[in-house]
Amino acid sequence: MTGTTATDVMARCDELDRHSAHPRYLERVYLSKEHAAANLLAERWMTEAGMRTWQDAAGNQYGRLEGREPGLPALLLGSHLDTVPDAGSYDGMLGVVIAIATAARLRDKVAKFPFALEVVGFSDEEGTRFGTALLGSRAAAGTWEEDWWDLRDRDGVTLYKAFQNFGLDPRRVADAKRTPHELVGYLEAHIEQGPFLEAAGKPLGYVTTIAGARRFMLSVVGEARHAGGTPYPRRKDALVGASEAIVAIETLAKVTDCIATVGRLEVQPGAINVIPGRVDFSLDLRAETDAERDAMWDEIRIEIQTICARRRLQFYVNEAHSATAMPCAPRLQDAVIAGIESTGDQHPMGMWSRAGHDGMAIGKACDIAMLFIRCLDGISHHPDESVTAADVGTALDAFESTVLSFAAAYV
Amino acid sequence: MTGTTATDVMARCDELDRHSAHPRYLERVYLSKEHAAANLLAERWMTEAGMRTWQDAAGNQYGRLEGREPGLPALLLGSHLDTVPDAGSYDGMLGVVIAIATAARLRDKVAKFPFALEVVGFSDEEGTRFGTALLGSRAAAGTWEEDWWDLRDRDGVTLYKAFQNFGLDPRRVADAKRTPHELVGYLEAHIEQGPFLEAAGKPLGYVTTIAGARRFMLSVVGEARHAGGTPYPRRKDALVGASEAIVAIETLAKVTDCIATVGRLEVQPGAINVIPGRVDFSLDLRAETDAERDAMWDEIRIEIQTICARRRLQFYVNEAHSATAMPCAPRLQDAVIAGIESTGDQHPMGMWSRAGHDGMAIGKACDIAMLFIRCLDGISHHPDESVTAADVGTALDAFESTVLSFAAAYV
Numbered sequence: 003m004t005g006t007t008a009t010d011v012m013a014r015c016d017e018l019d020r021h022s023a024h025p026r027y028l029e030r031v032y033l034s035k036e037h038a039a040a041n042l043l044a045e046r047w048m049t050e051a052g053m054r055t056w057q058d059a060a061g062n063q064y065g066r067l068e069g070r071e072p073g074l075p076a077l078l079l080g081s082h083l084d085t086v087p088d089a090g091s092y093d094g095m096l097g098v099v100i101a102i103a104t105a106a107r108l109r110d111k112v113a114k115f116p117f118a119l120e121v122v123g124f125s126d127e128e129g130t131r132f133g134t135a136l137l138g139s140r141a142a143a144g145t146w147e148e149d150w151w152d153l154r155d156r157d158g159v160t161l162y163k164a165f166q167n168f169g170l171d172p173r174r175v176a177d178a179k180r181t182p183h184e185l186v187g188y189l190e191a192h193i194e195q196g197p198f199l200e201a202a203g204k205p206l207g208y209v210t211t212i213a214g215a216r217r218f219m220l221s222v223v224g225e226a227r228h229a230g231g232t233p234y235p236r237r238k239d240a241l242v243g244a245s246e247a248i249v250a251i252e253t254l255a256k257v258t259d260c261i262a263t264v265g266r267l268e269v270q271p272g273a274i275n276v277i278p279g280r281v282d283f284s285l286d287l288r289a290e291t292d293a294e295r296d297a298m299w300d301e302i303r304i305e306i307q308t309i310c311a312r313r314r315l316q317f318y319v320n321e322a323h324s325a326t327a328m329p330c331a332p333r334l335q336d337a338v339i340a341g342i343e344s345t346g347d348q349h350p351m352g353m354w355s356r357a358g359h360d361g362m363a364i365g366k367a368c369d370i371a372m373l374f375i376r377c378l379d380g381i382s383h384h385p386d387e388s389v390t391a392a393d394v395g396t397a398l399d400a401f402e403s404t405v406l407s408f409a410a411a412y413v
Numbered sequence: 414m415t416g417t418t419a420t421d422v423m424a425r426c427d428e429l430d431r432h433s434a435h436p437r438y439l440e441r442v443y444l445s446k447e448h449a450a451a452n453l454l455a456e457r458w459m460t461e462a463g464m465r466t467w468q469d470a471a472g473n474q475y476g477r478l479e480g481r482e483p484g485l486p487a488l489l490l491g492s493h494l495d496t497v498p499d500a501g502s503y504d505g506m507l508g509v510v511i512a513i514a515t516a517a518r519l520r521d522k523v524a525k526f527p528f529a530l531e532v533v534g535f536s537d538e539e540g541t542r543f544g545t546a547l548l549g550s551r552a553a554a555g556t557w558e559e560d561w562w563d564l565r566d567r568d569g570v571t572l573y574k575a576f577q578n579f580g581l582d583p584r585r586v587a588d589a590k591r592t593p594h595e596l597v598g599y600l601e602a603h604i605e606q607g608p609f610l611e612a613a614g615k616p617l618g619y620v621t622t623i624a625g626a627r628r629f630m631l632s633v634v635g636e637a638r639h640a641g642g643t644p645y646p647r648r649k650d651a652l653v654g655a656s657e658a659i660v661a662i663e664t665l666a667k668v669t670d671c672i673a674t675v676g677r678l679e680v681q682p683g684a685i686n687v688i689p690g691r692v693d694f695s696l697d698l699r700a701e702t703d704a705e706r707d708a709m710w711d712e713i714r715i716e717i718q719t720i721c722a723r724r725r726l727q728f729y730v731n732e733a734h735s736a737t738a739m740p741c742a743p744r745l746q747d748a749v750i751a752g753i754e755s756t757g758d759q760h761p762m763g764m765w766s767r768a769g770h771d772g773m774a775i776g777k778a779c780d781i782a783m784l785f786i787r788c789l790d791g792i793s794h795h796p797d798e799s800v801t802a803a804d805v806g807t808a809l810d811a812f813e814s815t816v817l818s819f820a821a822a823y824v
Contacts, residue, residue: 087682088637088690130684195642213641217685226499228793229674229697230624230768231606234667236791241675242663245656252653256645263640264652265687267680271498273541274628274676274695274733275769276794279499284685286640322685357641358686380647382639383687 005047006106008395014099015091018043018083027088027385031155032126032137033061033168040083044098044123051106053121059177060141061125061170067105069115076118077408078180078188078368079104079401082127082138082360090387092193092377096394098123100191104401115409117186124360131155131164133219133284133322139363144179185368186412187334188361191401192372193389195357197380205393206400207351208338209372212365214292214327215358216299218285221318222247222310226271226279241269241278243315247306251285254305260289260298261356284322290354292326328362331369334408338371341404345396357382373401416458417517419806425510426502429454429494438499438796442566443537443548444472444579451494455509455534462517464532470588471552472536472581478516480526488526488819489591489599489779490515490812491533493549493771497541501798503604503788507805509534511602515812526820528597535771542566542575544630544695544733550774555590596779597823598745599772602812603783604800606768608791616804617811618762619749620783623776625703625738626769627710629696632729633658633721637682637690652680652689654726658717662696665716671700671709672767695733701765703737739773742780745819749782752815756807768793784812 003010021039022028030036041063045055048065055065063083066076081097101121105112112119122142129135132153140146151162151172165172194200199207224238248264255262267283285302289295303319310317330338342350353374361370375397378388414421432450433439441447452474456466459476466476474494477487492508512532516523523530533553540546543564551557562573562583576583605611610618635649659675666673678694696713700706714730721728741749753761764785772781786808789799 086684086687093639128684128686133685135686195639197642197644197647215641226795227791228504228606228768228795229676230626230672230699230766231608231791231793233608233672234663236608239663239674241678242659245659248653248656249660252645252650261641261644263650263686263688265640265680265685265689266683267652267678267689269676269678271794272677273497273539273794274544275539275546275674275697276497276499276676277674278676279795286686288641355641357639380638380642382642383682383684384637384639384690 004106005050006103008391008398011099011103011394011398012391014047015095018095019091028085028091029087029089030083030085031131032084033164037061037084037125038168041123044083044102047102048121051102052109053105059170059174060138061168062138062142062178063123065105065121067109067112067119069112069118074116074118075184075186076120077186077405078120078122080122080124081190081192082124084126084128084130086128086130086383088385090382090384092387092389093195093382094127096193096389097191100398100401103398104405107402108405116412127360129323132161135217135323135358136360136363139360141175141178142180143363143366145363145366146175180367182367187331187369188364189334189404190359190361190372191397192359192374193377193382193387194374195377195380195382198353199351199374199376200380202351204347204351205376205396206342206345206347207353207374208335208342209330209355209374210352211290211330212328212355212359212362213288213290214295215323215325216287216295216321217323219320219322220283220285222281223316223318224279227277229275229277232277237277238314239277240281240315243310243313244281244283246309250305250309251302254301255298258294258298260287260294262287262298262302288356325358325362328365328370330371334369334371337404337408337411338373340407341373341400344403345400373397373404415517416461417514419802419809422510422514422805422809423802425458426506429506430502439496439502440498440500441496442542443495444575448472448495448536449579452534455494455513458513459532462513463520464516470581470585471549472579473549473553473589474534476513476516476532478520478523478530480523480529485529486595486597487529487531488597488816489531489533491535492601492603493535493538495537495539495541497539497794499796501793501796503798503800504606504793505538507604507800508602511809511812514809515816518813519816527823538771540734543572546628546734546769547771547774550771552586552589553591554774554777556774556777557586591778593778598742598780599775600745600815601770601772601783602808603770603785604788604793604798605785606788606791606793609764610762610785610787611791613762615758615762616787616807617753617756617758618764618785619746619753620741620766620785621763622701622741623739623766623770623773624699624701625706626734626736627698627706627732628734630731630733631694631696633692634727634729635690638688640686640688643688648688649725650688651692651726654721654724655692655694657720661716661720662713665712666709669705669709671698671705673698673709673713699767701738736769736773739776739781741782745780745782748815748819748822749784751818752784752811755814756811784808784815
């Protein structure tokens with residue numbers, strides 16, 4: 003295995019699948035032992051591609067090929083190695099594996115580049131474990147926030163403690179920061195996670211902007227009482243209130259171009275014969291522009307407040323994550339377009355990314371651009387996630403050409 | 414402490430509180446180490462009351478005082494020792510402690526009774542751990558069902574395995590069965606868990622019928638997909654569907670005399686950025702008559718089917734528990750009325766119990782009746798559950814008189 007063909011890339015995605023917290027489905031979260039195992043695997047492949055490797059202070063896995071002289075700023079290729087629960091095999095991982103394959107293909111040419119070539123497997127993009135997304139890439143961008151240390155996972159383990167358990171020193175997280183003069187740009191290949199390329203009959207597309215996202219943890223608090231003994235006029239049922247809110251969120255978002263999703267919900271005390279006293283639920287909001295997204299949130303917030311007032315429930319809002327929309331840089335985007343054109347598509351298709359990506363974070367430290375790869379039926383965050391080896395082959399060629407195109411234009 | 418005063422009873426309820434699975438709130442479930450500890454405590458108090466004690470093959474804790482000759486059938490007094498999550502101190506436990514105190518008060522008189530006196534602390538009434546209620550009293554009634562063995566708790570432990578872990582032999586559960594000729598009746602004291610006695614200004618009341626209850630686990634299944642990449646027309650969001658169902662359940666039940674509660678809900682995969690693919694939720698249905706309750710379920714089922722069909726979701730129903738309404742036996746009910754009258758209330762108040770009780774199960778093996786005790790604001794299944802020592806004192810006198818009245822009329 004040279005690690006440079008579509009077949010190799012598909013096999014490596016399968017190999018990463020084996021490092022899951024669950025025997026029956028794929029889940030690999032930040033600072034878990036599966037995270038460590040995935041990093042080791044990526045490190046081995048990076049080494050085989052001739053790269054010098056290291057794991058940074060936030061658990062991101064790097065490899066580096068020097069350019070025409072040592073210590074030049076680097077073009078960074080990559081994606082993330084963590085997953086959602088019950089994940090597919092390609093969201094994130096495919097981009098890391100393609101980046102490594104691209105480095106392997108370009109190994110000899112990089113030695114003449116006016117920049118170094120680095121590959122990164124970011125450690126946390128999804129935010130599965132701590133609710134806050136992009137922890138890995140935000141550490142790399144130097145936008146880490148001190149108050150994250152108290153974030154807790156479902157078992158009550160703080161992020162601080164999770165760092166220590168993983169063998170990282172929380173006090174050194176700033177060492178993960180990449181400064182703008184170290185990086186000439188960031189390029190990521192990723193499955194589209196949407197239906198547009200498939201509908202257009204194209205294997206590849208380029209990203210114009212990554213949507214701005216906001217994530218909230220919302221709480222509705224009523225009163226836990228005996229399910230039998232409490233007549234309706236005395237009930238303050240937090241779950242019926244939250245349910246009304248969830249239906250309202252869909253109704254409001256559906257008539258706009260925004261996307262609003264409640265993906266997590268927990269009921270307390272959670273017994274069959276007790277009226278729910280408290281419900282905590284997440285809200286994920288996306289739109290092409292920050293203004294549309296923020297207007298949507300204002301509408302949703304007011305509607306939930308109205309529901310809760312009518313039901314004598316309390317309503318609490320915690321904003322867990324906010325990211326402004328991130329436009330791709332023309333110079334890098336042009337290189338991606340040239341890469342796609344090199345595969346025979348003379349009219350590359352551009353689109354805004356509804357999904358969030360590491361580029362939103364690392365884009366604070368350097369220019370970014372993205373290559374999208376067609377996936378089956380837009381399915382993602384699901385084990386049925388699927389790409390064809392043929393499309394991966396085309397993506398490998400396009401991504402290699404993108405880097406060459408960027409290098410040729412680099413001054 | 415003689416164990417016979419209201420002060421003693423209150424102190425014993427406090428003592429039972431200490432045996433909780435959680436440091437910050439009360440939860441004591443079937444076949445847990447806290448269950449074993451509560452049984453030990455009850456056994457000690459039973460022994461102090463002069464009773465012979467044993468734990469049966471389903472983890473129920475018994476004590477017995479012989480009547481005028483050994484081996485006579487017994488009048489059984491009792492309630493349950495298990496709790497809901499984040500429970501109050503009186504639901505169940507107060508009835509067990511009052512039963513023990515009543516036995517202690519009657520210790521010498523029982524030796525002349527034409528029946529024995531037994532006290533039971535049932536091991537599972539709430540169904541918190543396995544979703545199926547009344548496991549303890551159904552074992553005692555001989556209505557145990559073989560297919561319960563595969564029920565699993567949240568950690569995946571089967572009921573069968575939980576029996577073994579507790580030191581019980583699942584193959585011997587039939588030994589817990591009480592035959593009709595062993596029991597002359599069952600009497601239970603319990604907090605009302607509703608607001609009616611308080612509103613009437615009465616400390617005590619008698620129960621006419623225990624409402625029939627049905628419990629379901631309902632599942633709505635859609636498709637887990639990426640929250641960003643999936644436009645609304647392609648979504649099959651199980652949580653929005655379930656939310657619409659939960660709002661509809663309230664709307665339908667509110668206009669009848671039925672009570673319908675969704676107390677538990679779980680979302681899969683449960684990630685902030687993934688559209689929920691599956692939601693499992695409970696439904697607890699109660700009404701004064703089985704016919705009203707069953708008609709309500711038909712309406713609810715049809716409404717959820719309609720919602721799911723419109724949303725292209727699948728809908729699955731599992732009935733976890735069903736109990737027909739259980740009327741109290743006139744002879745025992747008259748004894749309870751006489752007991753209440755002996756405390757100075759010349760017009761005892763009767764009511765149907767909206768809550769389920771062990772009497773629903775043990776009523777299959779013998780006649781039953783119940784004494785209700787006023788509680789603060791109808792609050793139950795909540796740490797704010799509250800009864801006054803004065804009301805408990807009145808209840809002790811009434812319960813003692815009830816047993817004496819029953820003995821006097823017994824032929």
